[in-house]
Amino acid sequence: MSWLISFITRQNISDTQCGFRLIKAEVLKRIELKTSKFETESEILIKASRMGFKIKSLPIRSVYGKEKSQIKPFIDTFRFIKLISRGRKC
Numbered sequence: 001m002s003w004l005i006s007f008i009t010r011q012n013i014s015d016t017q018c019g020f021r022l023i024k025a026e027v028l029k030r031i032e033l034k035t036s037k038f039e040t041e042s043e044i045l046i047k048a049s050r051m052g053f054k055i056k057s058l059p060i061r062s063v064y065g066k067e068k069s070q071i072k073p074f075i076d077t078f079r080f081i082k083l084i085s086r087g088r089k090c
Contacts, residue, residue, distance in 0.1 A: 008049075039076070
């Protein structure tokens with residue numbers, strides 16, 4: 001998914017689903033979110049890019065314990081496809 005979001009935003013984003021983010025308040029104030037699940041990360045990246053904001057990535061070290069992922073691959077993939085299919089409305 002990262003390559004597709006990178007293509008859409010015309011910026012190199014190595015990990016679009018990383019939940020660790022630093023986002024300027026100015027960006028969040030200007031974005032009207034239409035999503036509420038795991039596709040929200042992609043929506044923020046796409047909209048911020050379209051507004052001319054530069055997106056930077058920094059490597060982080062992930063440490064996983066016994067947590068269980070809340071991602072539902074089929075449903076969340078469908079939500080992502082729906083987000084992308086909205087095209088310019090996103």
